[in-house]
Amino acid sequence: MKIGIVWLPNVWKSTLFNALTRNYSADAQNFPFCTIEPNIWIVNVADERLEKIRIVVDGKKVIPANCEFTDIAGIVQWASKGEWLWNKFLANIRESDAILQVVRIFENNDIIHVSGKVDPKSDIEIINTELILADIETINKRIISDTKKARNDKDIAFSVETYKKVLEQLNKWILVHDMWLKEEEKISLKDLHLLTNKEFVYACNVSEDMMDISENELQKLLWLWENKKVVPICAKLESDMIDMTIEEKNEFLNEMWLKTTWLDDLIKASYDALGLMYYFTAWVQEVRAWTIHKWDTAPKAAWVIHTDFEKWFIKADVVNWKDLVDYKWWGWAREVWKVTLQWKDYIVSDWDVMLFKFNN
Secondary structure, eight states: OEEEEEEOSSSSHHHHHHHHHTSOOSOOOSSTTOOOSOEEEEEEOOOHHHHHHHHHHTOSOEEOOEEEEEEOOOOOTTGGGTOTTHHHHHHHHHTOSEEEEEEEOOOOTTSOOTTSSOOHHHHHHHHHHHHHHHHHHHHHHHHHHHTTGGGGOHHHHHHHHHHHHHHHHHTTTOOGGGSOOOHHHHHHHGGGOOGGGSEEEEEEEOOGGGTTOOHHHHHHHHTOOTTSEEEEEOHHHHHHTTTOOHHHHHHHHHHTTOSSOHHHHHHHHHHHHTTEEEEEEEOSSOEEEEEEETTOBHHHHHHTTOTTHHHHEEEEEEEEHHHHHHHOSHHHHHHTTOSEEEOTTOBOOTTEEEEEEEOO
C-alpha cells in the first residue's frame, strides 16, 4: 500500500512524517518548501494482537503489516502552471494508491501559513484544484490522441466519450472519485492514472486543546462528505513521543485516555480507504500479518503468501485470534472446536489466524 502525502507548506506535515516513521528523515523547519526530494519510508502497522499470538505459539519473530508513505513536496496555488517542480511532484503522486492530505487546523503565530491565515477548507480547495487541473490536462491530451483512432475502434470510441463526460465534470471542480460512473467507464479511465480518481484521506493537524474533536465535527469544518476518511492528529504530541520508551508512551496515552496513537488511527484509516485489511498466520517460525482486500476468499488470501498457492489451495484451518490466545495453542483450540475447516468460498476476516493446506 503506497500513500502519497500532499500538503500546503507549513502545516507541520514533515513533523508528522517524522513521527509516522519514528525517524528524523524529513527536514522539518519553519519555512516553506524545505522538502524538495520525496522521502519514502515503510511504516509498520501497530497491532498488539501479533505479540499476544507470538507468545502462545512460541514464535521466533513477528512480521507486521506495513504501508509505504511518500513525503511529497508541498503544493502551492498555480503549481500546475509549472511552479515548484510540478511535473516531478505529479510523478510521485501518480505512483501512490491513495492521497493523504495534511490539513492545518491549529493557530500558531510562530508557524507561518503560506496563505497568511489558517483556513482548512480553502487549503483543501487549493490542493484539489491543482490536482483537477492536472487531470484536465491529462484528459485533453488523451482526447486529442484518441479521437482519430476512435473512428475505426468501438472500444476507443467508448473511452473517448467517457473522457469527455469526465472532463465536463472536472471543469465543474468535481473530483473523479466523487463522480457517478458506470463500471465500464471506470475501467476505461484506469490507464490514465488520474490524480483525483484516487482515494483521499485527510489528516487534520489539531492543537493540543482540540484533540477531543470528533470526526463528524471535522467533516463539517472542512465541508467534506461523510464518506471521506478524516483523522484528527496532533503532530506536536506525536513528535514528542518519538523518543519515548514503550512504557513511557503507554503511560502517556493512558493519561490522555487513549488506547492507540493518532498515527495508528491514521494508518488504519488509510487501510479502510483502500478497502484493505490483513489476516494472520502463526507458527513457531514467525507470526505474520498479510495484507489483502476486504471480501477476499481464502485462495486469494493464500495468493499473497505465494502466487502459486491460490492454484494449489485445498482448504484452510481458521481460528479467531482471541480463541488461539485463550486456548494457548492450535491443538487445544482444535479440541474445543474453535478451529474450523474452510474451503475455497470462505471470506477471510481481519480476526482470522489461518493455516493453509495445498496440493502441489
